[in-house]
Amino acid sequence: MMTLTKRKTWFYFIPYGLWLGLFVIAPLALIFYQSFFNLDHHFTFSNYANYFQSLTYLKMTLNSVWYALLITVFTGLISYPTAYFLHGLKHRQFWLLLVILPTWINILLKAYAFIGIFSQAGIANQFLSFIGIGPQQILFTNASFVFVATYIQIPFMILPIYNALDDLSPAFINASQDLGASGWQTFQRVIFPLTLPGVKAGVQAVFIPSLSLFMLTRLIGGNKVITLGTAIEEHFLTTMNWGMGSTIGVVLIVAMVIVMLLTGDQKPKGGTPR
Amino acid sequence: MSKRLSNAFLILVFIILYAPIVFLIVYSFSAGDTMTAFHGFTWQHYRDLFNDSRMLAIVANTLLVALLSALIATLVGTLGSLGINRTTSRVTKESLLALNNVLMVSPDVIIGASFLIFFTMLKIPLGFVSVLLSHIAFEIPIVVLMVLPRLREMSSSMLDAAQDLGATTRQLLSHVIIPFISPGIFAGFFMALTYSLDDFAVTFFVTGNGFSTMSVEIYSRARQGINLEINALSGVMFLFSLLLVAGYYWIEQASSRRKQRKRRMAS
Numbered sequence: 001m002m003t004l005t006k007r008k009t010w011f012y013f014i015p016y017g018l019w020l021g022l023f024v025i026a027p028l029a030l031i032f033y034q035s036f037f038n039l040d041h042h043f044t045f046s047n048y049a050n051y052f053q054s055l056t057y058l059k060m061t062l063n064s065v066w067y068a069l070l071i072t073v074f075t076g077l078i079s080y081p082t083a084y085f086l087h088g089l090k091h092r093q094f095w096l097l098l099v100i101l102p103t104w105i106n107i108l109l110k111a112y113a114f115i116g117i118f119s120q121a122g123i124a125n126q127f128l129s130f131i132g133i134g135p136q137q138i139l140f141t142n143a144s145f146v147f148v149a150t151y152i153q154i155p156f157m158i159l160p161i162y163n164a165l166d167d168l169s170p171a172f173i174n175a176s177q178d179l180g181a182s183g184w185q186t187f188q189r190v191i192f193p194l195t196l197p198g199v200k201a202g203v204q205a206v207f208i209p210s211l212s213l214f215m216l217t218r219l220i221g222g223n224k225v226i227t228l229g230t231a232i233e234e235h236f237l238t239t240m241n242w243g244m245g246s247t248i249g250v251v252l253i254v255a256m257v258i259v260m261l262l263t264g265d266q267k268p269k270g271g272t273p274r
Numbered sequence: 275m276s277k278r279l280s281n282a283f284l285i286l287v288f289i290i291l292y293a294p295i296v297f298l299i300v301y302s303f304s305a306g307d308t309m310t311a312f313h314g315f316t317w318q319h320y321r322d323l324f325n326d327s328r329m330l331a332i333v334a335n336t337l338l339v340a341l342l343s344a345l346i347a348t349l350v351g352t353l354g355s356l357g358i359n360r361t362t363s364r365v366t367k368e369s370l371l372a373l374n375n376v377l378m379v380s381p382d383v384i385i386g387a388s389f390l391i392f393f394t395m396l397k398i399p400l401g402f403v404s405v406l407l408s409h410i411a412f413e414i415p416i417v418v419l420m421v422l423p424r425l426r427e428m429s430s431s432m433l434d435a436a437q438d439l440g441a442t443t444r445q446l447l448s449h450v451i452i453p454f455i456s457p458g459i460f461a462g463f464f465m466a467l468t469y470s471l472d473d474f475a476v477t478f479f480v481t482g483n484g485f486s487t488m489s490v491e492i493y494s495r496a497r498q499g500i501n502l503e504i505n506a507l508s509g510v511m512f513l514f515s516l517l518l519v520a521g522y523y524w525i526e527q528a529s530s531r532r533k534q535r536k537r538r539m540a541s
Binding site for chain 2: 010012013015016022030034085089094098099100103104106115119122123151204208211212214215232246249256260
């Protein structure tokens with residue numbers, strides 16, 4: 001049966017194959033290629049030399065990684081309990097939908113909302129005045145950048161964790177309880193380890209985009225935090241130094257691969273159930 | 275764990291998730307022109323929005339790009355997952371999946387920057403076409419990821435049965451496979467739509483001067499400060515997403531009801 005359908009249907013695969021070649025492989029190859037060219041379109045290694053010799057670039061990279069880490073940790077701390085409690089609710093499909101709904105609101109609109117909330121006379125400062133702290137500079141600080149980034153990423157972390165919880169067979173939990181484990185022990189020894197793939201997927205979904213956020217650093221962070229993404233955007237669209245921009249891009253890709261390797265699923269023996 | 279505590283936590287999370295959105299919409303009805311104090315109810319900002327022909331054209335562009343790209347991406351992605359699912363070689367399958375996921379995990383700026391180089395090299399002018407192509411490109415993998423699990427769930431005995439009963443390849447596809455995986459296809463289409471509407475970074479790189487989408491326009495307006503017309507826009511957008519989600523929820527409910535009914539009839 002396989003051979004029969006195979007012969008007749010291989011051409012259905014053409015559009016997808018074209019996409020793989022043109023929009024996955026070619027652009028990646030091009031960004032590597034471009035990173036070896038300077039402003040005058042001459043082949044050079046100077047972009048990489050510049051990058052690794054300049055303290056500014058290295059510090060910027062570390063900074064970017066640090067902030068992405070902060071955002072990921074905060075997102076995780078909020079998302080895991082949320083997904084866990086959500087999963088125990090009666091109409092959980094509906095509540096899950098309510099978690100997803102904010103992701104359908106354009107990300108720019110959400111960032112824009114925070115410009116209003118965090119502004120000098122905005123509602124956050126009104127609240128601070130009300131409880132007696134007095135207005136502070138909130139917008140254009142690093143803290144506001146981390147806050148808004150966390151806000152935006154939360155749903156993307158909740159979803160994979162929720163799915164992992166959903167895949168978890170209740171039999172495991174019952175077994176653990178029957179064997180006399182306390183609620184916390186069950187969570188610590190059974191539920192959490194078994195939902196770790198969901199957490200890892202969430203970390204992937206949050207950490208890598210956090211390295212490359214660039215419009216939030218502009219709108220909310222006031223250009224104080226410069227992420228790898230900001231640097232790339234700056235080089236590509238403002239200074240038009242595509243070579244250097246591509247070099248930072250390659251660094252970002254390498255960072256991405258490292259994250260993927262660290263969070264990638266160690267193939268469970270015997271394959272996944274189902 | 276105490277039920278009340280967990281509910282309080284959930285309520286807090288939901289308040290945080292929705293507060294900014296509510297805040298935006300509330301001020302879209304404020305007569306003032308800042309987001310600091312409410313100055314009385316007005317429809318003025320909505321009137322401004324519906325008279326702002328530039329903004330309306332941009333909204334139309336955005337919707338056109340989203341629908342068109344999601345449609346094409348769903349088609350290509352579904353065909354792709356049929357192909358991936360059919361590969362018998364494990365190595366080929368794994369490498370295809372890995373390649374499929376490259377754009378899923380790549381940061382937006384990398385996709386944007388590399389597509390910019392790509393379009394420039396091919397001399398494709400930046401504008402509608404480049405934005406549409408980019409959107410199709412980054413939507414395809416999510417469609418594949420939504421469709422593939424359904425294909426895996428499909429039992430081969432069902433296919434064998436259909437073929438034994440004389441179904442041609444085309445009939446097999448249209449009468450057995452497609453109906454079975456249609457929830458995955460729908461989910462993929464909706465996700466693709468979401469990705470397109472939500473995208474800013476990739477579009478920002480490949481959009482050029484003449485063409486703009488909503489995200490890019492909001493970005494450039496937000497950099498100039500508060501403008502309550504944007505609030506009105508978010509009000510409209512929120513209503514739109516609500517309708518989409520309601521529709522999606524309804525489809526899900528209807529399909530699960532239908533499945534239950536079928537099961538009951540079978541037993």
